[in-house]
Structure formats: structure tokens, C-alpha cells
Amino acid sequence: LWQEHLYAMDALREGVYLRGYAQKDPLIEYKTEAYDMFVELMANIKNEVLNNLFRSTSNLQAFENFLATLPQFLLREHAPIPLTAGAASRARQPQPVGAMASAAGDGDGAGEVSIDLPIRRSIPKVxxxxxxxxxxxxxxxxxxxxVA
Incomplete structure (x- = not known):
């Protein structure tokens, strides 16, 4: 499927310049057509995978068990790592550069991530x-x- 997609992209690249005669920007036309082709490729891949998956199932009970555990596996796989209460409170407060260096050198092994917040102006820029x-x-x- 992806090889056919690459051949189609080459054909599109060779033929898109003719759209300039129709007062259309060839680059914009190429981007929109290429995106549509990519979406179609992804849909075809999904259909092919599902088709092969459903054809390969010989034991219905094992397949149903697989489908039941699949959402739990995906939730565990893509779940965000929760911040601890201390790390969340420190993430909200900006730290000076020296404090960040000393916090990094503590070596407590907690593995907490500090988030630097942008500095806001007290008065508007002139x-x-x-x-x-x-x-x-x-x-x-x-x-x-x-002077500045």
C-alpha cells in the first residue's frame, strides 16, 4: 500500500505544475492533494489490518478476550505520569536559575520534573x-x- 502511495505521490508531483495554468497555486494544490492521499492511505492501512485481523482469528473465545483486554492495555500504555503534590506546587512557582541548579544537584532520586513558567512584565512594554x-x-x- 505505501509503495503505491509513493508512486502516486511522484505522479502528483509531476502533474501538479499544470494547475498553474488554471490560476491555482501549484504548491497549495500539491499540499491538499497529498494530504487527501495520505488520509486515504491511512484508512486503507487500517482497513487492511482489521481485515487481516478478523480473517486470522480461528478461536472466537481467544479473540474476544484479546478485544476485552485491548482498551485496558492502551490506557496503561498512553496514560500520563501524574505529578506528586510537591512537584505540582513547585511547577506553579517560578524558580531563579541558581535555585534550579541546586535542585538538580540534590540527588534525592525522586525524578520530579520542574516546569519553568514565563516571566511576565509588571508594566506594559513601551x-x-x-x-x-x-x-x-x-x-x-x-x-x-x-540608551536601550
Missing amino acids: GRNEPCPCGSGKKYKNCCGR
Whole structure:
């Protein structure tokens, strides 16, 4: 299936330039057609896998047991790792760089992950052409912004 998909992609690449004569962007046309072909490929693969799976089942009871355990297996496989209460409270509070280095060197083996939050401005950013916040009446770019 995937080999046929690659041949079809080559044919699409060779023929998509003709869409430019129809006043359509060939790159956009190629992207949309390629995505549609990829979705079709994935659907064909799923159908093929299910078809082979259903044909290969000889023991109905064993197959039903397999289907019953499948969702539990997938839930265990893709479950997110829960944070402990201490790690969750530390993740909400930003830490200075020195504190992060010392926390990393503790060696307690807990394996907790700290999340760095972005730093927020206390006052809004001053634009170049706005009046300077120092009160001189000049534009920021001609006053304090010249230094920065």
C-alpha cells in the first residue's frame, strides 16, 4: 500500500505544475492533494489490518478476550505520569536559575520534573514612538530608548 502511495505521490508531483495554468497555486494544490492521499492511505492501512485481523482469528473465545483486554492495555500504555503534590506546587512557582541548579544537584532520586513558567512584565512594554514614561515629553526612541 505505501509503495503505491509513493508512486502516486511522484505522479502528483509531476502533474501538479499544470494547475498553474488554471490560476491555482501549484504548491497549495500539491499540499491538499497529498494530504487527501495520505488520509486515504491511512484508512486503507487500517482497513487492511482489521481485515487481516478478523480473517486470522480461528478461536472466537481467544479473540474476544484479546478485544476485552485491548482498551485496558492502551490506557496503561498512553496514560500520563501524574505529578506528586510537591512537584505540582513547585511547577506553579517560578524558580531563579541558581535555585534550579541546586535542585538538580540534590540527588534525592525522586525524578520530579520542574516546569519553568514565563516571566511576565509588571508594566506594559513601551513602543518606540510612544511618549517616554520618564515624563520628558519626548518620544521613547529619542529619550530613554536611545540608551536601550
